[in-house]
Amino acid sequence: MGHRRVQGELVKLGHSIAASTVWKILHAAGIGTAPRRTGPTWKQFLTAQARGIVAVDFVHVDTVLLQRVYALIVIEHGTRRVHLAGITRTPTAPGRHRQPATS
Numbered sequence: 001m002g003h004r005r006v007q008g009e010l011v012k013l014g015h016s017i018a019a020s021t022v023w024k025i026l027h028a029a030g031i032g033t034a035p036r037r038t039g040p041t042w043k044q045f046l047t048a049q050a051r052g053i054v055a056v057d058f059v060h061v062d063t064v065l066l067q068r069v070y071a072l073i074v075i076e077h078g079t080r081r082v083h084l085a086g087i088t089r090t091p092t093a094p095g096r097h098r099q100p101a102t103s
Helices: 002-012 019-028 042-052
Strands: 054-062 068-076 081-088
Antiparallel strands (some): 054 068
């Protein structure tokens, strides 16, 4: 199957070549297909590591009074808990990058 991926990348670069031709070239050079991985799948890996994975996002929220505020949000993947780490009206104010996040 690797020859099809190589052929697809060559087509993206503007080289018109058949997948079978790529296979013949790789086969003649002694390059076989990649072996199947024995480790966990990506989904299994993420599930096993979920407790240690967090996502951080900086979002803006428009209030009912038509004012915009900015919030730093942390999401724990393992527990799906959301923490509001900080909120401000001026995210570019001096010293804003040095303020510690509190939970």
